[in-house]
Amino acid sequence: MDSSFYRVEVDCPVCKESFATSRVRSKFCVVESRDTDFCVYYKGCNPIFYEAAVCPNCGYAALYGGFSEIGPEDAKNVHARIAGKWNGRDFGGERSIEDALDAYKLSLYCSQLRKDVTADIFTSICMRMAWLYRIKKDTKEENRFLAHALEHYLILYDRGDTPEKMDEITLIYLIGELNRRLGNADDAVIWFSRVVSHEMAKQKPLIVRMAREQWSVVRNTIKRG
């Protein structure tokens, strides 16, 4: 393994064993560009490949940042459902895009077995899977996961909630942008207009600019279509 990676020991809250997994050193995460739905492209190795941790002993998987945050009842439940079927695959080394997708698929599966999982965790997993499918140029799967994420962003919004590290105006923009990417032009226009007239618009000029730009992209699509 090259020097862009480091190994960390993780304690599995489900089987209580510990295992090693790889992380990318942040100084090697050089941002090359960003998409309009905040997908980030990096020069060299891609840290998104390593954000889902998988226990090789029992198969429990989750986003690295929240790996230990599973309640005892959910841990018991996940263990009962996965341990007997688990093949012992180790995701701890360097990952291909397929390895990364498999790690996210396991995380998604485990999140569906848990009662304590929030829409926030679910959208984080789905957005990352969509971005990996975008890198693979698999538009059908990309859109499938963008649609899952959108559904749960709407649940958050309707509750008056936002994902961690995201303010309301950014969430509204993202809902507009996911609608635009999924071909729901009319809905996209409604959400972009909400960004522009939002009470935080003055404090968030970048998001407002992005909403105006994407709004005009939608307008051109509508004119053409």
Ligand SMILES: [Zn+2]
């Ligand atoms: Zn485990």
